[in-house]
Amino acid sequence: MRDMILARNALPLHISYTAASATLLALSWPTGSVAQEVDITGYVEHTFQIDYTSGVEEQLIDASKLRIDFSNSTIDGLEFRANINLIANHGKIEYDLSGYLPEAVVADLLAAGVPASYEIDRTRTYLDNAFISWDIGRARIRAGKQQLSWGPAYSFNPTDLFHRKNILDPTYEKEGVTALRFDYTWGVGGRLATIIAPRDDVGATGYAVRLGTHISSIGYDVTVTLHQVEDSTSFDAATLFPVTQRRRAAGLEFSGELLGLGVWMEGNYNSMELEENFTRIAAGFDYTLEGGTYLMAEGLYNGRAEFGSPYPTHDWLANLIYGEPIGRWWILGGLRTDISELAQGSMYMFTSPDGSAMLNPRLDVSIAQNADLVVFGGITVGKEDGVFPAGLYSMLARATVYF
Numbered sequence: 001m002r003d004m005i006l007a008r009n010a011l012p013l014h015i016s017y018t019a020a021s022a023t024l025l026a027l028s029w030p031t032g033s034v035a036q037e038v039d040i041t042g043y044v045e046h047t048f049q050i051d052y053t054s055g056v057e058e059q060l061i062d063a064s065k066l067r068i069d070f071s072n073s074t075i076d077g078l079e080f081r082a083n084i085n086l087i088a089n090h091g092k093i094e095y096d097l098s099g100y101l102p103e104a105v106v107a108d109l110l111a112a113g114v115p116a117s118y119e120i121d122r123t124r125t126y127l128d129n130a131f132i133s134w135d136i137g138r139a140r141i142r143a144g145k146q147q148l149s150w151g152p153a154y155s156f157n158p159t160d161l162f163h164r165k166n167i168l169d170p171t172y173e174k175e176g177v178t179a180l181r182f183d184y185t186w187g188v189g190g191r192l193a194t195i196i197a198p199r200d201d202v203g204a205t206g207y208a209v210r211l212g213t214h215i216s217s218i219g220y221d222v223t224v225t226l227h228q229v230e231d232s233t234s235f236d237a238a239t240l241f242p243v244t245q246r247r248r249a250a251g252l253e254f255s256g257e258l259l260g261l262g263v264w265m266e267g268n269y270n271s272m273e274l275e276e277n278f279t280r281i282a283a284g285f286d287y288t289l290e291g292g293t294y295l296m297a298e299g300l301y302n303g304r305a306e307f308g309s310p311y312p313t314h315d316w317l318a319n320l321i322y323g324e325p326i327g328r329w330w331i332l333g334g335l336r337t338d339i340s341e342l343a344q345g346s347m348y349m350f351t352s353p354d355g356s357a358m359l360n361p362r363l364d365v366s367i368a369q370n371a372d373l374v375v376f377g378g379i380t381v382g383k384e385d386g387v388f389p390a391g392l393y394s395m396l397a398r399a400t401v402y403f
Contacts, residue, residue, distance in 0.1 A: 042068040042083070042403055049396040053099025062090040067128070082130035082144075087123065094119040100392060101316055102385040108313040112240045118320075129176040140183045145176040148195060150210060150225060151282075152255045152264040155332050155350075156300050156325060158280035159225045159251040159266045162197065162206070164323035167350070168360050168378050169396075179206075189214030189221055197229070204230035212253070220256035225268065227251070233322040234275065235314035245273035261285040270304075278303035284332070293337040300330050309354045309385045327387040329353050334360075342366045356386025370402045 049061040066086045073079040098106045098116040106116050131144030151157035155167050163174045179197040190213040197206035212223030231247035251268030267281030284298030302325045305315055311326050318324035334348035348360040362376035377395040380388040 037072055037074075039071045040068065041071075042066070043400050044403070045398060045400040047396065047398045049394065051099075052393045054391040056096050056099030059095050060091060061095075064088045064090070077135035079133040079135075080131075081133075083128045084125070085128045086125045087121075089120055089122055093122055097320065100320075100389070102310065102389055104310060104385070105313045105316045109240070109317075114240055114317075126175075128173075131176075138185050142181045142183070143179075145178045146181065147174065148177050148179060148181070148197070148208070149174065151253060151266040153266050153282035153284065153300075154296065154298055155330075156282055157266065158268050158282055159249075159253060161208070161227050161229050161231075161247070161249060166323070168376065168394075187213070188216065199230060201230075206230065218256070220254050223253040225249070225251035225253065227268075231272070233318055233324055235317045237312060237314045240314055240317060243274060245275070247272055258285075261287050267301075280304065291337075293335060295335050296333070298332045300325060300332075302328055302330075309383060309387075311385070311387075325387075327352050327354060330387060339363075350388060352387040354383055354386040356380065356382035356388040356390065358388040367399075368401075372400045374398045374400075 043066075045065040045067070047061065047063045047065070051059045051061075064087070067083055069081070069083040071079070071081045095118050096116065097118055101109075101116065109116050127145060129145050129147065131142050131146040133140055133142045148162040149157070149160055151159040155170055156165060157163075162177045162179075165174075166172060177197055179195050181196075182194045184192045191210070193208075193210040195206070195208040195210075197208075199205050206229035207227070208229075209226045210223060211225075212221060214221050227247070227249040229247050229249075230244060232242055232244045234243045234245075235241065236243050248271040249268045251266065253264075253266040255262070255264040257263065263283075263285045265281065265283040267279065267283075269277070269279050271277050279301070280303060281301045282298060284296060286294065286296035288294050304324070305326060305328050306312065307328045309327070315324070315326055319326050330350050330352050332348060332350050334346060336344060336346035339345045342365060344364045346362045346364075348362070349357060350360070351357045357380065359379045359381075360376065362374070365373045365375075367373050375395070375397045378392065379394075380390050380392040382388070382390050384390050
């Protein structure tokens with residue numbers, strides 16, 4: 001699937017390290033009493049993915065990954081965390097994207113001189129997260145490359161303007177963002193978070209505020225969010241060149257319980273410098289049966305996109321490169337259940353009013369005390385030029401051993 005192909009390699013590198021520099025870091029690490037306080041953990045992971053689409057030969061991704069995590073904390077409230085990722089892609093590294101797009105979109109790309117292909121790095125070594133935290137009573141200051149994910153929704157988070165999700169694997173780790181963050185907590189669920197995310201151009205620096213609390217009288221967590229960022233998640237309709245513009249967003253989140261169901265909602269209103277303003281809302285509910293089977297449903301309203309197909313070429317580009325959703329609506333339904341003490345199966349289904357749908361079966365297995373196996377796939381049916389173009393088949397297997 002197009003989302004799965006780009007999930008690991010589509011984001012730009014903010015900080016990258018060569019293998020030599022990673023080795024230098026290991027050799028120059030302090031020795032003695034300080035080194036004994038540093039915890040080193042991580043995992044080795046291998047991913048195999050096969051994609052099939054009508055008109056395009058089978059495409060394979062065969063990749064190995066090593067992640068090394070370093071952490072150190074002191075009694076003074078100071079903490080350091082970092083991790084280095086090393087990824088090696090074996091075999092083919094250039095992939096034909098034409099099978100993942102409607103034929104008219106492929107024709108538009110070729111006419112504009114935009115290749116309908118994508119090449120991933122043979123190897124990639126990068127610093128994923130690296131930050132220092134200082135806890136001072138109820139306050140915490142964190143500086144460095146870190147996670148800034150917000151929002152309770154599962155498939156897409158309108159209030160998260162710093163990360164992107166792969167909708168087939170939304171819980172997989174995301175690369176950190178370089179930022180300075182201040183948090184202050186109080187009472188039950190009360191939290192104020194302020195973020196400054198610097199860029200090369202000072203005028204493009206991003207800012208965000210998140211203010212939330214638990215309202216005991218109604219039993220809900222309620223949060224207000226504000227963003228001002230330099231947005232580059234769209235393309236010009238005429239030239240198909242990336243568009244960079246100032247984006248301001250005001251958002252609202254809540255989560256709690258209603259009639260025995262867990263419920264959540266998050267959404268924001270986006271004021272755009274160059275394009276029309278728009279609203280995005282994701283809302284859903286879940287319920288766990290007595291036997292342990294978990295049921296959930298979620299809907300997304302995407303005011304940035306067109307109501308129906310055929311969707312414009314620049315929207316498809318934004319979907320492929322930046323993970324922007326196609327179409328005005330989608331609905332997600334799913335269930336998850338224990339197959340055995342060590343295995344869990346799930347099935348999710350995305351549907352769109354344009355007549356297209358995608359099935360997402362998944363199997364999670366604990367194969368040893370420190371090893372996991374995940375197998376999931378994507379199958380699309382329905383309308384050829386819908387949100388989920390018909391005729392796409394994908395399967396991914398990922399084995400992870402932790403140390």
